[in-house]
Amino acid sequence: MTYCVGISVREGLVMIADTRTNAGIDNIATFRKLHVIEEPGERIMVVCTSGNLSVSQAVLNYLQEGIENPDTGALDTLLTMPSMFKAAQLIGRAIRTVYATDGRSLEEHNGRFDVALLFGGQIKGGKMRLFMIYSAGNFIEVTVDTPYLQIGEHKYGKPILDRAVNYNTDIGDALKVGLISMDSTMRSNLGVGMPIDILVARRDAFKAEINHRIEPGEPYYHDLRERWSAALRAAHIAIPRPPYATGKSGVLDVE
Amino acid sequence: MTYCVGISVREGLVMIADTRTNAGIDNIATFRKLHVIEEPGERIMVVCTSGNLSVSQAVLNYLQEGIENPDTGALDTLLTMPSMFKAAQLIGRAIRTVYATDGRSLEEHNGRFDVALLFGGQIKGGKMRLFMIYSAGNFIEVTVDTPYLQIGEHKYGKPILDRAVNYNTDIGDALKVGLISMDSTMRSNLGVGMPIDILVARRDAFKAEINHRIEPGEPYYHDLRERWSAALRAAHIAIPRPPYATGKSGVLDVE
Numbered sequence: 454m455t456y457c458v459g460i461s462v463r464e465g466l467v468m469i470a471d472t473r474t475n476a477g478i479d480n481i482a483t484f485r486k487l488h489v490i491e492e493p494g495e496r497i498m499v500v501c502t503s504g505n506l507s508v509s510q511a512v513l514n515y516l517q518e519g520i521e522n523p524d525t526g527a528l529d530t531l532l533t534m535p536s537m538f539k540a541a542q543l544i545g546r547a548i549r550t551v552y553a554t555d556g557r558s559l560e561e562h563n564g565r566f567d568v569a570l571l572f573g574g575q576i577k578g579g580k581m582r583l584f585m586i587y588s589a590g591n592f593i594e595v596t597v598d599t600p601y602l603q604i605g606e607h608k609y610g611k612p613i614l615d616r617a618v619n620y621n622t623d624i625g626d627a628l629k630v631g632l633i634s635m636d637s638t639m640r641s642n643l644g645v646g647m648p649i650d651i652l653v654a655r656r657d658a659f660k661a662e663i664n665h666r667i668e669p670g671e672p673y674y675h676d677l678r679e680r681w682s683a684a685l686r687a688a689h690i691a692i693p694r695p696p697y698a699t700g701k702s703g704v705l706d707v708e
Numbered sequence: 709m710t711y712c713v714g715i716s717v718r719e720g721l722v723m724i725a726d727t728r729t730n731a732g733i734d735n736i737a738t739f740r741k742l743h744v745i746e747e748p749g750e751r752i753m754v755v756c757t758s759g760n761l762s763v764s765q766a767v768l769n770y771l772q773e774g775i776e777n778p779d780t781g782a783l784d785t786l787l788t789m790p791s792m793f794k795a796a797q798l799i800g801r802a803i804r805t806v807y808a809t810d811g812r813s814l815e816e817h818n819g820r821f822d823v824a825l826l827f828g829g830q831i832k833g834g835k836m837r838l839f840m841i842y843s844a845g846n847f848i849e850v851t852v853d854t855p856y857l858q859i860g861e862h863k864y865g866k867p868i869l870d871r872a873v874n875y876n877t878d879i880g881d882a883l884k885v886g887l888i889s890m891d892s893t894m895r896s897n898l899g900v901g902m903p904i905d906i907l908v909a910r911r912d913a914f915k916a917e918i919n920h921r922i923e924p925g926e927p928y929y930h931d932l933r934e935r936w937s938a939a940l941r942a943a944h945i946a947i948p949r950p951p952y953a954t955g956k957s958g959v960l961d962v963e
Binding site for chain 2: 608612625626629651653663673684688691692
């Protein structure tokens with residue numbers, strides 16, 4: 454499994470990804486899923502991947518080596534794209550190119566052509582944007598109303614995002630809440646695991662402010678997990694016990 | 709969707725179920741999913757249902773009207789079963805009976821034979837037990853290590869159970885944590901909704917201590933939701949912001 458979350462707040466972009474891959478529960482490995490493309494002062498782009506690893510790696514290879522532009526014959530890469538929208542379209546083209554090569558063969562061998570990406574960043578002259586790109590190559594974008602997107606094992610970590618993140622959230626708090634969301638996911642799904650890659654980019658900075666790997670045992674993250682556990686424990690203990698007594702019964706009652 | 713959770717602690721049994729059913733998002737209705745079979749002083753049994761409503765209702769009908777016992781010719785119902793294990797087997801037989809009647813036809817019409825049940829309770833002379841019964845009619849039971857079982861939309865509400873419930877949890881606290889788990893689920897999945905049915909039965913009491921429907925706006929539950937939200941907000945605000953600065957980068961970096 455995988456868990457990646459991207460949060461787009463007023464101050465900028467936060468992206469977080471775990472690193473665990475598994476081919477069955479008896480084949481666990483660590484692969485980077487958060488990839489940064491940076492020309493400081495000009496553009497920052499971040500790609501997070503989930504799904505079949507052979508597919509996502511092939512997509513990344515196409516984005517680096519380039520895909521031939523059918524009109525000009527030039528090789529398009531993420532670095533040659535003039536806008537984030539065009540870049541998201543290029544990622545869609547890369548996915549469709551891999552599907553054309555590998556899709557049928559995967560399906561013939563009981564594999565699934567299964568890939569999803571988060572793609573965030575900003576190119577000078579354009580806005581900061583954050584997209585989620587599906588295996589069909591189509592994509593959606595965050596809005597002010599829903600400022601985050603998730604791929605992979607998204608359910609365990611969604612409640613805290615729904616409660617604690619909105620467009621006006623401080624970017625440091627957005628990172629913190631994203632890390633709590635990752636913690637909730639890791640506790641419930643062993644297929645999501647440390648280390649965790651994080652990326653923070655402020656709007657109009659065109660560079661990473663934080664591009665860091667949190668390793669197991671890293672003190673801040675360990676402390677965050679402990680504090681969050683302790684606070685949840687205190688929170689439910691502080692709520693009074695239910696006052697209910699027996700009331701009306703269900704349809705099968707024989708009373 | 710549905711969310712039901714059963715928790716088996718030292719002091720007894722807690723079962724909680726929502727009441728929302730949907731056939732597509734444009735067809736929402738309220739159906740009771742938590743059903744109590746009680747002979748005070750003799751036996752208490754609780755069935756929670758999820759999955760295809762026509763299947764779960766047919767199963768309940770068989771359990772009330774009886775299924776012919778192939779050996780004796782007598783009609784077996786939940787009230788005639790001598791033990792919780794035998795009763796869980798009867799529910800499995802009821803599911804298989806419905807499958808024999810409706811399974812193929814459902815599949816021919818793009819439906820799924822999809823049902824899961826929680827079954828908890830105690831019969832005089834036996835232990836209190838809590839089972840989860842699958843659509844194949846097989847079942848598993850809680851243990852001291854994992855004292856809860858969920859059916860339906862289980863992921864959103866699982867983290868708080870993992871953190872806050874164990875076999876020695878006070879039964880009132882188990883109900884409280886179960887209600888928090890239901891709240892987290894309802895906030896993230898509109899297919900799970902009020903009212904909520906709750907059942908509490910103490911070990912060796914052979915009757916319901918609480919058998920209650922929580923209606924929308926009910927003061928305690930409203931207060932629980934507000935307090936939990938406020939506590940989560942306070943909890944993440946109290947955690948210091950991350951101290952990270954830019955470190956090593958990903959494979960696609962062009963730095």
